[in-house]
Structure formats: C-alpha cells, structure tokens
Amino acid sequence: MNCPQYLQQIISNFLKQQYTSLTLDDYSSPIFRIEQGLPKGSPLLVILYFLYNTELITSGFNLTMYTTALGYIDDVIQPTAHKNIPNFMMQIHDAGNKALSWGESHGAIFNKKKSHFMILTHRQIAKPSPFFGEDRLDPVPSTKWLRITIDSKLTFGEQISKMKAKFKAKITQL
16 A cells, blocks of 8 residues: 555554444443454544555546446446447456456455446347356346445436335334
C-alpha cells in the first residue's frame, strides 16, 4: 500500500489503546483491550478500506475500453460495455483476472458465491457464462449492490417492490 508517512503516523496513533466489548442478546462482556485490528464501526475502517482497495478500483478504469470499477468498502462492481459479445467476454475475463490477481497480492479472498455476472441489453441474445478464476458465472436476472437491486432490464422493479413492501409494513404498524 502506497501511503504517505504522515498518514501512517496518524493511523498508527489511532490504532493504539483500542477497547471494545461483546454483546450477545442480553449479555455484555466487560470492556477489554484489542491487541490487533479495530472495533467494528470504527470510522478509521472506511478510510483504511479506501487506501487498501484504491488500486483495485483505479486499475480497472479505462474509458477507451468502456470499462471501469466502482466500489465502496468491499462492494466492487466492474461495469463493462461493448458492441460485440466476443470482445465483451474478453474484457470481462481480463477484469476478473485483474481482480483475482490483485486479491492474491493483497491477501483478499473473493467469495465466489457473491460474484455475479449480468448482461444489460435490449436484444435477445444467447447469454454467455464467463469464468471467474476457475468458476463459471452464469448470468443472473438481478443483483444487489450497495443495497440497490439492479435488474438486467434496468427497470428497478424488484427494488421498487421491496420498498413498497417495507413502506406498507411501516404504515400498518401505525
């Protein structure tokens, strides 16, 4: 990680003398010191994640190839566009390989069950299944990213239905 010295010192000082407690149902443990890591919810976690995965996000950015990477904390998507399927599949394959190789060099393990592949098109086409490492990803009709459900036709119908159901549940509680 390429991090300026002054920022390393700030982070190092913030990591000293960290305390937390565990809560399970109605039990709360006594407060104890954390020897390694940070307590969940620490504001420093967001900053550290941005520093940690900046290379993954910025290395995929190439507007001439119609590909990029977008992410927040550990949720990353790699939108890719192309007019023909073979070139599109090569770009998807390359993006997946870059992400996996970044993960290997940074100690990140990608959960293949959370890796989704979706094609957004109005045309009727045979939808290919790219490989992500050794695993084949079958196209999914919808996926969730940062609490937003995206469907392959970009209607956001599933997202709207879920929001309506939550709204109805809240209203009936009143």
